[in-house]
Structure formats: C-alpha cells, structure tokens
Amino acid sequence: MIFRDRALPKAVDLLERALEGQDEALLNDAFHNLRDAMGESQPQTCAAAGPRLAALLPRTPMGAAAILAVMIGACVEHGADPAACAGPVFDRIEDALTNVAGFPALWDETVGGELPQRDHLALGEALGRIAEVTGGIDEATFAAVSAWMELPLWEMAAVTLLSYEPIRQAVQEEGSLVVLADAAAMGDADLKCLRYLLKMFDAEPLVVVHRPTGTAYRMRMSRIGDNFQLHTLLAHLLVGGGHVPGEAPPAAVVAAMRDAPLADPPPQATGSFNLAAADGSWIWNEGCPADIPVVDGERLLILDPPPYGRAWQATRFYPQIAGDLVLEKVLDRAEADAYLAKAAPARDRPSV
Incomplete structure (x- = not known):
C-alpha cells in the first residue's frame, strides 16, 4: 500500500515536468499514470494531490484541462481543501463557457446539420470534420470545439466544488458563472446540474399561499435542489402539520428529501399540489426554486389542487447536499387575503 501511495505524487511530478517542457508525449504518460494512481491511492494521498493539481491547471492545455479538473474534483471528494482547489478550476470553467458560445454557429457554417453529441473522446473526430471544410484549425476554433465536447467534464468538476456551501456562495456572489451557464445552455435540460446548483438558495424566504383554503405561510428554504424536493417538503409541513387537508408523505419520504442516505430502492412520493406563480403560470416539479418569481420583493408560491396524479422517486437531485424547508x-x-389578492386565477395545463 505504501508503494502504491507513492504512485500519485510521482504522477503529479511527471505532470509538472511535462508542462514545464511542453512535452506532449510525456503529458500523455502523466495523465495515464494519474488515472491509474488515483484509483489505487488512499484518500489522504488524493487529498494532498488536489491543490498541487489545481496549481497546474492554468498551464494545462485545452483538451486535457477538463480531464484534470475532474481529477481535482475527485481529490476534493477524498478530502482535499475545496478552497485551495476552486480558483483555477472555475477560471477554466469560465473560459470554457465563454468559448462554447461560438460553437453552434461555427458548426453550422462548416459541417452543418445536427450538433454533435458532447463527448470528450470524440474531440478529434469533431475537429477533423471541421478541418475537412476549413483546411485547418486555428486557436479560436480549437477552443470552441474543445469547450463544446468537454462541457460535461467541466460541469462534473464544477458540481463537485459547488456542493461545498462556502464555495457555492462565493461563486454566486461573483455572479459571472451563473450568467455564462444560462447563456451556454441549449434548452431547459442542458447543463441542469450546474445551473440549478448555481441558483441554489441558502435560507431564502418564501411566502406560500394555499388557494383552496385561503391560508398563507412564511417559510425559509435552504439547499433545495429541485421542485420535486420542494413539493415533497411543502406537503410534509402543510399536510403533515395539519394546516391543509390531504395525505402527508411518509416519514421515509421526508427523510430522503432532507438528509437521509440514498435508499435502494428509493421510497415513492406523490403530489399534493400544483405549484404556480402569482401570474397563474405553472411551476414545474422538474424546475428549481429559483423559478418562483419575486413579487413585491418576496418569492410568492401559489398551491392549487393537483390536476392529475403525480408520483416520483424520493431522491434529492443533489444526494450529497442536505436540504430543508422551515x-x-x-x-x-388579513395577511393571507392580501397575498391571495396578488394571485391571478389558476390556469389550465399549458401545452408543451
């Protein structure tokens, strides 16, 4: 075990030499050794390697940097200080999200047709198809293509680091990554893990109006990953608390949506409400709490009767993060009536 644990520091040493000498063959060897060594090393060895690898990330060329970022994330999961690793990773993620903006137009103007599926292993193939048309690959083209193909790796590394509340709060306060991730997303489901985590609230006030009973509640939500989780915890507090009629979620479902370890198989949750904004538009369970609009300085959520039966697995979108609703x-x-007066009539199910 002692000899195996020496493999990772030696692999980091090799990476340092490869980057200093700009030796591509040595760089490939270093990444091969890093991959093998990380799978065999003790957690404390991986933890020690994290900051060293993060310090090398700014010098790591595109095409390899995203893989290194994932390795840094793995080191953080094994105990490396996330604060010591986050800066270089997020600098490169911002570069990737900036560069990827030009890829759809680039592909349309050269290869055309459907955008390629993001897969870092297919980077060479995508570059080759563009080069067949353009006759070569310049630096800007390489940056755009590598950013597109490697975006899932960057997202994976970002999610690992953003799972730590101080890191997440610092990135949210700075703000640029939130804007870049939304701009880069090709639809609601794209980059969902990254975008929802960037918008995750900590101790966010929420006013909830239950339209059928005309009652209203002031709540505070923390670290809730998606609206399936929010919906379930709302049912626990309101139905389980005896405030509104209905069937309360079982204790195992509530625990799973708060902080319990993942169960196999997970318990089943059922819908108690239809979530809506004050303007009557539906707020989908597949969305996140940031979808709830602010009305007169407060997030205002309207609960209508469920229009049809819904059920989902009681699993947190971010299993590594404990969430809560208070x-x-x-x-x-009088207060409830005032909030209810701000709500437009309930709408029928929108066409999608």
Whole structure:
C-alpha cells in the first residue's frame, strides 16, 4: 500500500515536468499514470494531490484541462481543501463557457446539420470534420470545439466544488458563472446540474399561499435542489402539520428529501399540489426554486389542487447536499387575503 501511495505524487511530478517542457508525449504518460494512481491511492494521498493539481491547471492545455479538473474534483471528494482547489478550476470553467458560445454557429457554417453529441473522446473526430471544410484549425476554433465536447467534464468538476456551501456562495456572489451557464445552455435540460446548483438558495424566504383554503405561510428554504424536493417538503409541513387537508408523505419520504442516505430502492412520493406563480403560470416539479418569481420583493408560491396524479422517486437531485424547508409563521387571515389578492386565477395545463 505504501508503494502504491507513492504512485500519485510521482504522477503529479511527471505532470509538472511535462508542462514545464511542453512535452506532449510525456503529458500523455502523466495523465495515464494519474488515472491509474488515483484509483489505487488512499484518500489522504488524493487529498494532498488536489491543490498541487489545481496549481497546474492554468498551464494545462485545452483538451486535457477538463480531464484534470475532474481529477481535482475527485481529490476534493477524498478530502482535499475545496478552497485551495476552486480558483483555477472555475477560471477554466469560465473560459470554457465563454468559448462554447461560438460553437453552434461555427458548426453550422462548416459541417452543418445536427450538433454533435458532447463527448470528450470524440474531440478529434469533431475537429477533423471541421478541418475537412476549413483546411485547418486555428486557436479560436480549437477552443470552441474543445469547450463544446468537454462541457460535461467541466460541469462534473464544477458540481463537485459547488456542493461545498462556502464555495457555492462565493461563486454566486461573483455572479459571472451563473450568467455564462444560462447563456451556454441549449434548452431547459442542458447543463441542469450546474445551473440549478448555481441558483441554489441558502435560507431564502418564501411566502406560500394555499388557494383552496385561503391560508398563507412564511417559510425559509435552504439547499433545495429541485421542485420535486420542494413539493415533497411543502406537503410534509402543510399536510403533515395539519394546516391543509390531504395525505402527508411518509416519514421515509421526508427523510430522503432532507438528509437521509440514498435508499435502494428509493421510497415513492406523490403530489399534493400544483405549484404556480402569482401570474397563474405553472411551476414545474422538474424546475428549481429559483423559478418562483419575486413579487413585491418576496418569492410568492401559489398551491392549487393537483390536476392529475403525480408520483416520483424520493431522491434529492443533489444526494450529497442536505436540504430543508422551515415553516416560520402561519399568516393571519388579513395577511393571507392580501397575498391571495396578488394571485391571478389558476390556469389550465399549458401545452408543451
């Protein structure tokens, strides 16, 4: 075990030499050794390697940097200080999200047709198809193509680091990554793990109006990954708390949506409400709490009766993050009526 644990520091040493000498063959050897060594090393050895690898990331060429970022994330999962690793990783992620913006137009103007599936192993193939048309690959083209093909790796590394609350709060406060990720997404489902985590709230106030009973509640939500989780915890507090009629979620479902380890198989949750914005538009369970609009300085959520039966597995979108929803106050009738007056009539199911 001692000899195997020496393999990772030696692989990092080799990577340093490869980057200093700009030796491509040595760089390939270093990555091969890193991959093998990380799978065999003790957690404390991986933890020690994390900051060293992060310090090398700024000098690592495109095409290899995203793989190194994932390795740094693995080191953080094994105990490396996320604060010591985050800066270089997020600098390169911002570069990738900036560079990827030009890829769809580049592909359309050269190869044309459907965009290629993102896969870092197919980077060479994508570059080759463009080069057949253009006669060569310049630096900007390489940056755009590598960013597109490697974006899942960058997302994986980012999610690992953003799972740590101080890191997430610092990135959210700086703000640029939130904007870049939204701009880079090709539809609601694209980069979902990254975008939802960038928008995750910590101790965010929420006013909830239950339209059928005319009651309203002041709550606070923390670290809730998606609206399936929010919906389930709302049902626990309101139905389980005896505030509104319905069937409360079982204790195992509530625990799974808060902080319990993943169960196999996971328990089943059922829908108690239809979530809506104050303007009557639906807020989908597949979305995240940031989808709830702010009305007069507060996030306002309307609960209507469920239009049809819904069920889902009680699993957190981010299993590594414990979430919570707290009921702070049951509002009096006058307050509830004031919030209810801000709500447009319920809408029928939108066409999708």
